Amino acid sequence: xxxxxxxxxxxxxxxxxxxxxxxxxxxxxxxxxxxxxxxxxxxxxxxxxxxxxxxxxxxxxxxxxxxxxxxxxxxxxxxxxxxxxxxxxxxxxxxxxxxxxxxxxxxxxxxxxxxxxxxxxxxxxxxxxxxxxxxxxxxxxxxxxxxxxxxxxxxxxxxxxxxxxxxxxxxxxxxxxxxxxxxxxxxxxxxxxxxxxxxxxxxxxxxxxxxxxxxxxxxxxxxxxxxxxxxxxxxxxxxxxxxxxxxxxxxxxxxxxxxxxxxxxxxxxxxxxxxxxxxxxxxxxxxxxx
Amino acid sequence: xxxxxxxxxxxxxxxxxxxxxxxxxxxxxxxxxxxxxxxxxxxxxxxxxxxxxxxxxxxxxxxxxxxxxxxxxxxxxxxxxxxxxxxxxxxxxxxxxxxxxxxxxxxxxxxxxx
Numbered sequence: 001x002x003x004x005x006x007x008x009x010x011x012x013x014x015x016x017x018x019x020x021x022x023x024x025x026x027x028x029x030x031x032x033x034x035x036x037x038x039x040x041x042x043x044x045x046x047x048x049x050x051x052x053x054x055x056x057x058x059x060x061x062x063x064x065x066x067x068x069x070x071x072x073x074x075x076x077x078x079x080x081x082x083x084x085x086x087x088x089x090x091x092x093x094x095x096x097x098x099x100x101x102x103x104x105x106x107x108x109x110x111x112x113x114x115x116x117x118x119x120x121x122x123x124x125x126x127x128x129x130x131x132x133x134x135x136x137x138x139x140x141x142x143x144x145x146x147x148x149x150x151x152x153x154x155x156x157x158x159x160x161x162x163x164x165x166x167x168x169x170x171x172x173x174x175x176x177x178x179x180x181x182x183x184x185x186x187x188x189x190x191x192x193x194x195x196x197x198x199x200x201x202x203x204x205x206x207x208x209x210x211x212x213x214x215x216x217x218x219x220x221x222x223x224x225x226x227x228x229x230x231x232x233x234x235x236x237x238x239x240x241x242x243x244x245x246x247x248x249x250x251x252x253x254x255x256x257x258x259x260x261x262x263x264x265x266x267x268x269x270x271x272x273x274x275x276x277x278x279x280x281x282x283x284x285x286x287x288x289x290x
Numbered sequence: 291x292x293x294x295x296x297x298x299x300x301x302x303x304x305x306x307x308x309x310x311x312x313x314x315x316x317x318x319x320x321x322x323x324x325x326x327x328x329x330x331x332x333x334x335x336x337x338x339x340x341x342x343x344x345x346x347x348x349x350x351x352x353x354x355x356x357x358x359x360x361x362x363x364x365x366x367x368x369x370x371x372x373x374x375x376x377x378x379x380x381x382x383x384x385x386x387x388x389x390x391x392x393x394x395x396x397x398x399x400x401x402x403x404x
Binding site (some may be wrong): 036037093094108110167170186190191192193196197200221256257259260263264 | 306316318319322345347349352356375376379380383384
């Protein structure tokens with residue numbers, strides 16, 4: 001994606017209100033607004049939400065009651081922007097669990113039939129706000145980590161804001177280090193995917209204050225393999241039994257990124273201090289070092 | 291996160307098209323244009339050629355499952371072909387080989403679409 005295309009997404013917190021077909025109102029915060037759609041964290045006080053979200057912590061799919069409530073439905077959408085913009089409708093295409101704080105769920109939506117005038121005004125608004133964002137808000141540059149050069153015995157410690165844009169940076173850095181360390185191409189890919197999934201979870205579930213949170217990544221290279229540890233600031237409970245049950249009963253729709261982690265690395269472990277942090281550590285051994 | 295390049299080829303009949311993808315499938319945004327193309331196309335049978343897709347993660351897989359589901363609801367059939375070994379391994383562990391119609395090559399895909 002070119003920097004211009006990327007810059008069309010506004011990564012600031014904007015209060016949002018959605019009104020469903022039955023008149024029910026959901027309020028929350030959007031932290032990603034583009035001319036074609038948005039994502040948002042909404043307060044959702046339906047009775048089943050806590051139960052369904054707790055059971056599905058770390059699982060991105062399998063929220064039938066939440067999906068029934070949101071997915072494919074049109075919502076009257078109002079952003080609390082510092083400009084006049086009439087409400088319009090948007091259709092939610094994805095709903096996920098959040099970090100369980102305040103009954104919140106994550107939704108992604110596309111605007112319905114956004115007319116050219118409104119679209120143009122929204123684009124102008126985004127452009128104007130981008131000019132005032134600190135440069136750090138738009139960092140999406142893998143070049144920053146290009147100089148990483150590790151040999152066996154090295155310990156690399158990195159700290160990132162809890163922002164989505166850092167996911168490809170972290171995964172590419174892990175892949176690059178794996179390649180430098182002599183992993184096979186297949187294993188470099190597996191390390192890349194695993195780092196992506198673990199860091200994505202840290203962003204989705206462990207960064208309740210978005211960019212105000214820090215995600216710590218520690219990478220240890222040893223002669224036999226590579227260890228990566230990702231610690232967030234969420235401390236969301238993780239139901240390991242449920243994860244294993246989903247694994248054994250094999251409903252594909254219940255598969256999550258952690259199923260990839262489980263298959264792609266030799267060992268992984270989750271340490272949680274509830275409400276404070278979640279730390280996922282994985283280890284990938286080089287072929288022929290067993 | 292990253293742009294998925296999309297090109298469309300004729301497959302010999304108006305009802306069939308071949309959609310070639312290039313790049314990474316890692317977010318809902320990466321498949322947004324693909325989603326629009328499939329839902330707006332008048333073709334009912336589509337080959338999704340993945341030979342130049344070099345990266346997919348669980349979120350990308352989930353988006354493809356959703357896309358396939360939407361297409362089915364609209365009476366459209368998608369057949370995914372030419373997955374690289376790496377992408378195929380992600381599909382396999384995410385259950386994609388059961389949920390999606392996946393074949394080895396374009397000829398098999400067209401044959402499957404009938």
